[in-house]
Amino acid sequence: xxxxxxxxxxxxxxxxxxxxxxxxxxxxxxxxxxxxxxxxxxxxxxxxxxxxxxxxxxxxxxxxxxxxxxxxxxxxxxxxxxxxxxxxxxxxxxxxxxxxxxxxxxx
Amino acid sequence: xxxxxxxxxxxxxxxxxxxxxxxxxxxxxxxxxxxxxxxxxxxxxxxxxxxxxxxxxxxxxxxxxxxxxxxxxxxxxxxxxxxxxxxxxxxxxxxxxxxxxxxxxxxxxxxxxxxxxxxxxxx
Numbered sequence: 536x537x538x539x540x541x542x543x544x545x546x547x548x549x550x551x552x553x554x555x556x557x558x559x560x561x562x563x564x565x566x567x568x569x570x571x572x573x574x575x576x577x578x579x580x581x582x583x584x585x586x587x588x589x590x591x592x593x594x595x596x597x598x599x600x601x602x603x604x605x606x607x608x609x610x611x612x613x614x615x616x617x618x619x620x621x622x623x624x625x626x627x628x629x630x631x632x633x634x635x636x637x638x639x640x641x642x
Numbered sequence: 643x644x645x646x647x648x649x650x651x652x653x654x655x656x657x658x659x660x661x662x663x664x665x666x667x668x669x670x671x672x673x674x675x676x677x678x679x680x681x682x683x684x685x686x687x688x689x690x691x692x693x694x695x696x697x698x699x700x701x702x703x704x705x706x707x708x709x710x711x712x713x714x715x716x717x718x719x720x721x722x723x724x725x726x727x728x729x730x731x732x733x734x735x736x737x738x739x740x741x742x743x744x745x746x747x748x749x750x751x752x753x754x755x756x757x758x759x760x761x762x763x764x765x
Binding site: 536567569577578579580581584590622624626629630631632633634635636 | 689
């Protein structure tokens with residue numbers, strides 16, 4: 536299986552900050568990567584697919600980049616609604632795997 | 643818009659079989675553009691893909707669970723189902739169903755997701 540490792544596991548930030556979450560794959564996955572946001576008690580919500588394509592309706596302050604084995608999710612200016620847990624997911628192979636998650640908390 | 647809803651028992655005894663159904667509304671499960679997947683999340687932990695199915699019945703399973711998992715589809719009811727056998731406490735989780743994009747002969751990201759249902763394995 537392709538292992539996905541996110542860093543950091545927890546990130547403390549303030550409203551208005553620019554934050555970046557990193558996701559590394561154990562082997563090259565080209566651009567076959569998605570990002571999700573999950574709030575407590577809710578299902579994950581798709582933010583980004585194909586590494587950098589913004590899902591319809593997702594605010595433009597979210598952006599994704601990267602290819603191969605290293606990817607980033609950037610939030611340009613944190614809003615109160617953005618405090619949540621973020622997961623990456625690779626779909627380079629039929630064996631889908633997720634990162635362990637990054638919890639974004641209020642400083 | 644498309645909605646998915648999981649249903650099934652919230653409590654299953656150890657060694658028994660967990661059975662869940664996902665009902666799709668607002669769209670057809672028989673679309674050629676999608677697979678339909680199951681993902682689970684143990685309390686306080688991350689996401690684990692269980693498996694996915696096409697309307698034709700073609701399936702992909704997580705190899706770590708494959709020996710215990712069966713996913714089936716009922717296009718007449720616009721539903722797909724999950725069976726997980728020989729459950730233990732480690733199978734306690736919120737179980738989600740989701741639509742999975744399918745193109746260029748590849749399964750991709752999940753969107754949208756159902757709200758999830760907690761299944762507890764306990765005697």
